[in-house]
Amino acid sequence: MTQDTPEARHRRLIDVRPRLVSFALMHLRDLSRAEDAVQEALTAALEKDGSFAGRSGYETWVFGILKYKILDVMRAQKRQGKWQPLEDEGDDDEPIERQFQQNGQWQKDARPSSWGEPEAAFENDHFWQVFDACMIALPDSAARVFSLRELMGLSTDDICRELGIKENNCWVILHRARLRLRACIEKGWLKETAS
């Protein structure tokens, strides 16, 4: 199969690079750091090319390498004390409070509407532009926990160990992150598409 020559794989690395950068950016929130992590992952992928078993899932394998690189960078950042403590980000709950009335019911203008079928949304470039923009707009710690959970697929238990927070705190952060994201995406995607 032509797909499995080293040259074909190099081409596939070039093709997949923008998506790797976008993925790394969600976690590291800094373009040059994201590009560095991707560069390291691509270099590692090329070096270890011989150890790739062939068959299928080459891009998945490369994504796997990138995930390790990202975790390494995050751990290093944490060790160097570059992270704000996660506990005290109750500073700006406004985007969440705005969605609910005092009694806990939805505000009229914040009531969720239908986003249609996931598959249709995922095929829509505009959806991904809005999704990425809304991820970037999240507060740092919310974005970090959300991306570890939903993009990296770590359990909240693992995230707590990684970040040194309590699991309950993790769930609170994820709840807020999801509410912020849903409001942001609904505003950016549905309302613009409709107009």
Added chain:
Amino acid sequence: MMMCKEATRLMSLRQDRPLKFRERLSLRLHLSMCSACRECDRQFELLHKAGQHKASASEGTDEERRAP
């Protein structure tokens, strides 16, 4: 009767761990009566799938590979 904000907490929680019996029951009851929360639940589910989608390599080449 549980309010929408609390219901969204449980919807979010169940993306991260299995709900306890009582949590499941009260969420189910709320969702049966609240269409806005049913939409929110679908949106959380979509966010979860979007994360998986972003973290996987499933454009074009995958399909080529799946072809016999």
